[in-house]
Amino acid sequence: MDKNLYAEHIATLRNRYDAILEECGYDTLNVFSGAPKVQFLDDNHYPFKANPQFKALVPVTDNPHSWVIYRRGQKPRLLFYRPVDFWHYVPPAPDTFWSDHYDFELLGKPADAKAFLGDDSSLGKTAFIGEIQGLDGWPIGIPNPEALIARLHWARAYKTPYEMACLREANRIAVGAHRAAEGAFRDGASEFEINMAYLGAAGQGENRMPYGNIVALNSHAAILHYTHLSTERLPEANLKSFLIDAGADCHGYAADITRSYAYRNGDYAELIRAMDEMQQGLVAQMQVGLAYPDLHRDCHLKVAEILQRFGVIATSPESAVESGISRTFLPHGLGHFLGLQVHDVGGHQTAPEGGTTPPPAEYPFLRTTRTIEAGQVFTIEPGLYFIDSLLAELKDSPLAKEVNWNKVDAFRPYGGVRIEDNVIVHPDRVENMTRDCYAE
Structure with a gap:
């Protein structure tokens, strides 16, 4: 990773953290990486x-x-855990593109x-x-103050050029892996083999993946x-469809990409x-x-238009959205913030000080209610599914007559379709990192 990009990034963070700490009345911030948790009735860790x-x-x-010990106006200090341990891997003291921006202390014991x-x-x-379990009696300070965390969460939505570079690299890695997964599907591999x-x-191993990979053949694609x-x-004659929702990691930043085949x-x-065409239009x-x-609502209208075009519904797209029929076929939100977490924080936050703007009542699973701003990174992932439980509810409702059930039954064995890209919003354009990587 480019040292200059990181230098600009840490300078931005220091300005951001200095302002937030001053605003909240703190001089120092102690941030704990966490401790491994032992599995119940076992001696192995999660x-x-x-x-x-x-x-x-x-x-x-x-x-x-x-x-990380961050004191306002000072170079941050990293307390890096390096025990004497012959059971487990002990990472070396950092000597990399970001090391010069931290003072180090090596810890032999927690x-x-x-x-x-x-x-x-x-x-x-x-x-x-951080998590306070196991830190009783430690001089950690005031734990997890809401006002401070709210401001940090709000600020996380605005990515620096370094963060964008990490997200692009995570997308590049993930797209290469998606191509390999498609090839395995074409060769008749099982979900596990794919x-x-x-x-x-x-x-990257499963623990480094940002989330558990969704690898679904045929009707399994209807399980979100x-x-x-x-x-x-599966025998070749039984192979119908493949949906994969899987990402990758770069320095803690996540890709989150879905394709259907x-x-x-x-x-x-x-x-x-x-x-796919509709997703690119969004x-x-x-x-x-x-x-x-508003973009989510328009997504529902476009999904309803596709349902009408393919003969799945016998009503207008506008009526299907108003009545709620479209929600049977698209029960989740259009997308979410992306960054250090796959479902990155602050999507429902009202202001830097906190507060919550809930999603519209008819779309309870929408993860983002913010206004789109420059520097934000989103996933855009419209879907169209044939989910047995939701279809059963629709069939038992007065709206059942608006649906061509023969067409629904023809699509059920395929499960559904989801297309998901990762995009950066710039002041004058939208950069589709995922499509750019596929184009390479």
């Missing part, structure tokens, strides 16, 4: 995931018992951190962000968060093409000043 507020300050994603966190005279002006092909091409990964290879030509392949509509819920 996979470790670093506190995202720790990752926001320093690109260390895999080291527990570490701390409790060694106490000496650096503060004393009684400073704790009233010290804030702590996932292994994806991980191999990405060069399907992660079962069947080991069964037809095994052979026909109505389902045409449905994918229609959804990306083209994005602009600074547009309320994200």
Whole structure:
């Protein structure tokens, strides 16, 4: 990664954190990476995931018992955990593109951190962000103050050029892995084998993936968060469809990409093409000043138009949206903020000070209600599904007569379609990182 980009990034962060700490009345911020958790009735640990507020300050994603101590106006200090341990991998002391911007202390034991966190005279002006379990009696400061966290979450929506570079690289890695997964599908691989092909091409293990990969053949594509990964290879005659929702990591930043494929030509392949064109149209509509819920509503109208075009509904698109029929076929939100977390924070936040702007009552799963602004990064992921439980509710309702059930039954074995890209909003344009990587 470019050192100059990171230097600009950390300068922006320091200005941001200095202002937020002053506004909230703190001099010091102690951020804990976290500690591994032991599985219930076992002596093994769950996979470790670093506190995202720790990752926001320093690109260390895999080291527990570490701390960033940020004092207003001073160079941040990283307490980096390096025990003497012959059971586990111990990472080397950082010597990389970001190291010069931190003072380092190496910790041999977790409790060694106490000496650096503060004393009684400073704790009233010290804030702590992280999980407090196991830190009883430690001089950590005031734990997780809401006003401070709200401002940090709000600021996370505006990405620096360094963050954008990380997101582009995560997309590049993920797109290469998506191509490998499609090839495995065409070769008749099982869901488990397709996932292994994806991980191999990405060069990242399951614990580094930003989320559990969704690898769904045929009707499994109707399960929105399907992660079962069947080991069964389907006979070629039974292969119909493939949906994969999978990402990649770059210095803690996530890609989140979805593609749908037809095994052979026909109505389902045409449905994918229609959804793909529609998705690109929605990306083209994005602009600074547009309320994200308005884009979501337009997405529903466009999904309803496709349902009408393919003979699935026998009513107008406008009527299908007004009556709620479209929600049977698209039950989730259009997309979400993306960054250090896959569903990045602050999507429902009203202002830097906090507050919540809930999604419209008819669209409860919409993750973003903010107005689109420059520097923000989103996923755009319209879907169209044939979900048995939702279709059963619709069939038992007065709206059943508005649906061509023979057409629905013809599409059920394919599960559904979802197309998802990752985009950066610039002042005068929208950059589709995912499509750019595919074009390469």
